[in-house]
Amino acid sequence: MTEFIVLFLLFYTWHALGVTIGYHRLLSHRSFSCPKFIEYFFVLGGYLAFEGSPIWWTAIHRAHHKHSDTALDPHSPRFGLKQAHMGWLTAAGYPEHICPETQTKDLLKDPIYKFLEQGGSWKRAHSLVFLIGLTVRAVIWLCFGWVPALASLLAGFAVLQIPLMLNVICHIPKLGYKTYASKDDSVNVWWVAILAMGEGWHNNHHASPGSAKTGMRWWELDVSWLIIKSLSKVGLCRNLNVTSHARMMKQMPQAALVLDSMPKHRKAHRSKAMVRS
Numbered sequence: 001m002t003e004f005i006v007l008f009l010l011f012y013t014w015h016a017l018g019v020t021i022g023y024h025r026l027l028s029h030r031s032f033s034c035p036k037f038i039e040y041f042f043v044l045g046g047y048l049a050f051e052g053s054p055i056w057w058t059a060i061h062r063a064h065h066k067h068s069d070t071a072l073d074p075h076s077p078r079f080g081l082k083q084a085h086m087g088w089l090t091a092a093g094y095p096e097h098i099c100p101e102t103q104t105k106d107l108l109k110d111p112i113y114k115f116l117e118q119g120g121s122w123k124r125a126h127s128l129v130f131l132i133g134l135t136v137r138a139v140i141w142l143c144f145g146w147v148p149a150l151a152s153l154l155a156g157f158a159v160l161q162i163p164l165m166l167n168v169i170c171h172i173p174k175l176g177y178k179t180y181a182s183k184d185d186s187v188n189v190w191w192v193a194i195l196a197m198g199e200g201w202h203n204n205h206h207a208s209p210g211s212a213k214t215g216m217r218w219w220e221l222d223v224s225w226l227i228i229k230s231l232s233k234v235g236l237c238r239n240l241n242v243t244s245h246a247r248m249m250k251q252m253p254q255a256a257l258v259l260d261s262m263p264k265h266r267k268a269h270r271s272k273a274m275v276r277s
């Protein structure tokens with residue numbers, strides 16, 4: 001049992017970082033650059049968590065930022081929780097306003113990503129991700145036994161839920177707090193940030209999508225950022241685009257603190273802090 005738990009946690013960490021660092025901060029937002037083997041290490045972690053074609057994921061996510069919480073947002077909870085969670089995945093293909101050929105040109109240059117995209121067919125690309133994901137677990141089973149295979153499979157399915165859950169929870173204002181006055185419904189949710197390696201600071205992220213760091217305050221633990229920063233110290237990540245709370249308040253005067261939408265205890269804390277400053 002101990003072996004299973006340890007392996008599950010290791011696989012969970014790799015798959016979750018694959019989504020947060022690989023699919024999200026690197027491919028979708030280009031918030032840093034790195035050698036191709038580092039990129040593939042993280043993207044493979046996300047792919048084996050059944051995240052789907054990297055081009056598809058990126059195209060959908062870029063559209064989410066461009067049209068956040070409007071009718072063109074692929075998964076806003078404003079238009080129904082079921083639809084925002086997994087309902088939108090049942091579509092046959094890209095809606096008219098999302099075009100990978102123009103919106104993910106950077107990724108189409110990569111032959112592996114192009115192959116995984118399957119010419120834009122959602123059905124074929126989603127089938128392929130499950131075929132490859134299950135085949136890899138079968139190989140692990142044959143080579144190392146059922147314990148690592150099952151730990152890897154369950155960790156992959158657990159991580160699959162992270163972005164799906166985050167898309168809903170972190171866009172329901174009453175479930176979290178806003179630090180910056182973004183025009184959308186995005187909020188920071190601490191427990192999502194723990195499960196999702198720092199991605200739960202979603203209001204911070206929407207206020208500065210290009211930043212490799214999303215935890216802006218001292219209590220906002222951002223594991224993905226700590227990994228990116230550590231890799232940069234040994235030369236494996238470069239060109240980090242990083243912002244800070246102080247800089248955001250200076251550069252974005254409209255990004256005033258939104259005390260009304262913060263939980264009462266934090267609102268009181270912030271009010272005192274503002275009086276002190």
Ligand SMILES: [Zn+2]
Binds near residue numbers: 064171202206
């Ligand atoms: Zn969002």
Ligand SMILES: [Zn+2]
Binds near residue numbers: 024029205
């Ligand atoms: Zn994003």
